[in-house]
Amino acid sequence: MNPQQQQIGILLFAHGARDSRWAEPFQRVAARLQDQAPELPLELAFLEFMTPDLTEAARRLAARGATSISVVPLFLGQGGHLRSGLPELVARAMAQLPGVRIEVGAAAGEDPGVVAALAQYALQCAAATRP
Amino acid sequence: MNPQQQQIGILLFAHGARDSRWAEPFQRVAARLQDQAPELPLELAFLEFMTPDLTEAARRLAARGATSISVVPLFLGQGGHLRSGLPELVARAMAQLPGVRIEVGAAAGEDPGVVAALAQYALQCAAATRP
Numbered sequence: 001m002n003p004q005q006q007q008i009g010i011l012l013f014a015h016g017a018r019d020s021r022w023a024e025p026f027q028r029v030a031a032r033l034q035d036q037a038p039e040l041p042l043e044l045a046f047l048e049f050m051t052p053d054l055t056e057a058a059r060r061l062a063a064r065g066a067t068s069i070s071v072v073p074l075f076l077g078q079g080g081h082l083r084s085g086l087p088e089l090v091a092r093a094m095a096q097l098p099g100v101r102i103e104v105g106a107a108a109g110e111d112p113g114v115v116a117a118l119a120q121y122a123l124q125c126a127a128a129t130r131p
Numbered sequence: 132m133n134p135q136q137q138q139i140g141i142l143l144f145a146h147g148a149r150d151s152r153w154a155e156p157f158q159r160v161a162a163r164l165q166d167q168a169p170e171l172p173l174e175l176a177f178l179e180f181m182t183p184d185l186t187e188a189a190r191r192l193a194a195r196g197a198t199s200i201s202v203v204p205l206f207l208g209q210g211g212h213l214r215s216g217l218p219e220l221v222a223r224a225m226a227q228l229p230g231v232r233i234e235v236g237a238a239a240g241e242d243p244g245v246v247a248a249l250a251q252y253a254l255q256c257a258a259a260t261r262p
Contacts, residue, residue: 008257008260010253010256010257012253014207014208015208017208017210017211018210018211019209019210019211019214021209022208022209022210023208024208024209025207025208025209025238025240025241025245025246025249026207026208026240028246029246029249029250029253032246032247032250033250033253033254036250036254037254037257040257068260068261069260070253070256070257070259070260072252072253072256072257074207074249075207076145076156076157076205076206076207077145077146077148077153077154077155077156077157078150078152078153078155078156079148079149079150079153080148080149080150083150101261103260103261105252105256105259107156108249108252108253109156109157110155110156111248111252111255113248113251113252114156114245114248114249114252115156115159115160115163116163116248117242117244117245117247117248118160118205118239118245119160119163119164119167120244121203121236121239121242121244121245122141122143122160122164122201122203122239123164123167123168124242125141125201125203125236126139126141126168126171126201126203128201128236129139129199129200129201129234130199130232130234
């Protein structure tokens with residue numbers, strides 16, 4: 001890679017859980033994204049219970065040449081995890097990765113397209129319910 | 132309402148948090164759904180920290196004539212809250228509302244349309260990131 005060239009990486013950030021099946025929707029999001037943008041460095045990281053954590057995922061993206069990382073919180077609600085926990089994790093990762101910029105997007109639940117898809121899914125559930 | 136007629140109700144079910152702003156995306160899903168299906172009895176309920184709880188929301192739907200309630204878990208991952216907690220809450224609500232059937236859908240994160248919207252949102256975040 002040309003060292004002059006700037007490279008964006010995506011870091012999908014989810015909560016994590018003890019049950020490994022919990023990660024499946026997030027892995028599907030990552031797989032779909034990688035299909036749509038095969039050249040884009042992409043990692044899925046977790047707040048707790050699962051690995052990698054945010055710093056490790058950012059390190060992997062940097063190792064693949066990412067100089068600017070977009071953290072995408074795959075959370076519906078914007079609670080304490082995002083309002084206080086995430087900025088702290090990002091500051092820690094940036095301190096360990098000089099020269100890499102890390103920006104954090106809004107929770108996915110703030111996106112109108114995600115809200116529309118959730119409403120559509122609820123309508124499908126209602127339609128599938130026997131009256 | 133004709134007592135012979137069967138009526139479906141939708142119960143959107145989210146986690147809840149201490150921060151009231153956390154509920155906003157779920158309220159937007161409810162508002163959008165109500166726009167699309169104004170006649171459909173609809174309630175938003177929470178597992179913890181926020182009200183109403185599942186039983187109270189089901190009671191309100193039943194009071195509006197719902198005889199069959201579709202619970203739509205607005206969760207991305209399908210963890211312990213849904214695998215064990217939710218069936219217990221549903222059993223408790225059904226015990227208190229004889230004659231009302233309550234069915235539980237899969238977590239919203241299992242829906243391909245929701246996965247696609249999340250992937251699309253992540254791409255938008257990456258596009259908005261300065262390289």
